[in-house]
Amino acid sequence: MTVIIDPQQAGISGNMVVGSLIDMGADKESVVEVMEYYGSYFGQVKVKVDLVDKAGIQATWVYVECVDHRAISYPKLLETLDGIKHEKVTPTILNFAKKVFKTIAIAESQVHGVDMDKIHFHEVGAADAVADIIGASYAFHELGLNGKKIYGLPPALGGGRIKSDHGNLTVPAPATMEILKNIPALGGPVSQELTTPTGAALMVNMVDEFSQFYPLITNSKVAYGAGKLELEFPNVLRIVLGNSPLPTDKISILETNLDDVTGEVLGHTVDRLMEEGALDVTIIPTIAKKNRPGHLLRVISKSHMNNVLLETIIRETGTLGVRTIPYVHRNIVNREIVPVEVDFDGKIRTVRLKVAKIGEEIVNVTVEYEDARKVSEEIQVPLKDVIRFINQQIPF
Numbered sequence: 001m002t003v004i005i006d007p008q009q010a011g012i013s014g015n016m017v018v019g020s021l022i023d024m025g026a027d028k029e030s031v032v033e034v035m036e037y038y039g040s041y042f043g044q045v046k047v048k049v050d051l052v053d054k055a056g057i058q059a060t061w062v063y064v065e066c067v068d069h070r071a072i073s074y075p076k077l078l079e080t081l082d083g084i085k086h087e088k089v090t091p092t093i094l095n096f097a098k099k100v101f102k103t104i105a106i107a108e109s110q111v112h113g114v115d116m117d118k119i120h121f122h123e124v125g126a127a128d129a130v131a132d133i134i135g136a137s138y139a140f141h142e143l144g145l146n147g148k149k150i151y152g153l154p155p156a157l158g159g160g161r162i163k164s165d166h167g168n169l170t171v172p173a174p175a176t177m178e179i180l181k182n183i184p185a186l187g188g189p190v191s192q193e194l195t196t197p198t199g200a201a202l203m204v205n206m207v208d209e210f211s212q213f214y215p216l217i218t219n220s221k222v223a224y225g226a227g228k229l230e231l232e233f234p235n236v237l238r239i240v241l242g243n244s245p246l247p248t249d250k251i252s253i254l255e256t257n258l259d260d261v262t263g264e265v266l267g268h269t270v271d272r273l274m275e276e277g278a279l280d281v282t283i284i285p286t287i288a289k290k291n292r293p294g295h296l297l298r299v300i301s302k303s304h305m306n307n308v309l310l311e312t313i314i315r316e317t318g319t320l321g322v323r324t325i326p327y328v329h330r331n332i333v334n335r336e337i338v339p340v341e342v343d344f345d346g347k348i349r350t351v352r353l354k355v356a357k358i359g360e361e362i363v364n365v366t367v368e369y370e371d372a373r374k375v376s377e378e379i380q381v382p383l384k385d386v387i388r389f390i391n392q393q394i395p396f
Contacts, residue, residue, distance in 0.1 A: 001148045002217050006238040007155035010227055010385055011194025014132025016237035017202050018058040019225030035135040037086055043127030052226050057234040059224035064131045072126040073120045074105045097137040103201040107178035136202050152207035153185040160191030178202050183210050186244035192229055193247055217242040252303045253325040259294030261317050269316040276312050277305045342393050349375050365394050
């Protein structure tokens with residue numbers, strides 16, 4: 001299963017996350033129960049959940065009404081959370097919530113230039129923040145989404161200025177910007193705060209991979225959580241649950257330009273990189289600086305192999321630098337190696353076929369090159385004729 005958190009329309013906040021997860025199917029009564037229970041340790045909390053219309057889209061609206069908004073230090077908040085017991089909140093759920101609070105505390109400490117132990121949660125009140133984060137953590141795990149592949153799309157940040165305990169601030173808030181470092185985001189489309197620090201912190205802890213566009217997915221359910229503001233467009237957070245017809249994995253791309261390396265060295269470098277664990281190596285002819293003919297060496301790598309392959313490239317080619325494009329996701333076709341017996345004029349040879357599938361549908365079948373080459377040498381028949389003959393005998 002694949003999950004997409006889509007805040008492109010109107011950003012993301014804590015109550016929008018909770019609302020979309022309830023809309024996805026999390027038990028409303030249980031979510032409200034844990035939100036009010038944990039929030040009550042920090043103030044008087046009442047949570048209301050309703051279906052509302054947001055510019056034509058029906059969404060789940062979660063309103064946290066807090067009578068007492070009081071500041072609390074980050075260490076004291078953690079201490080209090082650890083002392084609260086509830087049968088529905090497992091250690092896994094609580095630890096996830098604490099990670100979200102840590103994300104916010106780190107961001108605030110960076111913005112204010114103070115140690116995390118001196119950070120206080122006061123902008124929205126501790127009770128409000130605890131209710132949203134505990135509620136979102138509980139619903140996220142109740143739905144089993146913590147075990148799914150989670151994609152995140154660029155959040156809409158909003159714009160303009162907001163009032164805070166530190167005076168008027170531009171949107172996005174400084175803490176939001178810290179939390180969203182190295183993550184794609186969009187300004188606007190209105191002069192309002194659309195993405196909050198709480199929403200951003202929940203998102204970065206839920207998401208496995210950020211993407212500019214929707215990945216390949218067959219969606220089975222779409223849920224909407226409503227934001228507080230009434231805007232000219234739907235103020236909703238969308239979460240999509242579905243299946244990807246093709247598995248995905250994370251890879252890195254390593255590349256460097258070479259304009260002073262011989263063909264023999266290039267060929268040897270390809271062999272060495274494949275021996276060291278590269279998934280694929282490509283050499284592309286190009287024109288380098290000063291109009292010199294050169295080559296672009298590009299390597300596809302599992303991310304944990306980057307350092308080994310980087311060193312191999314540098315040692316073998318003498319290049320002074322290698323570019324790394326990290327955490328690229330690729331769709332991969334399910335592949336299966338199937339041995340088959342082929343009759344070559346009365347001589348039986350076993351060759352391996354690489355069978356590619358999407359689901360249970362076979363989309364391509366090819367003979368392994370090394371097996372075809374071996375048969376070609378043994379029976380003294382050109383390789384192209386051996387491959388053509390095997391393809392004609394493929395029992396698929």
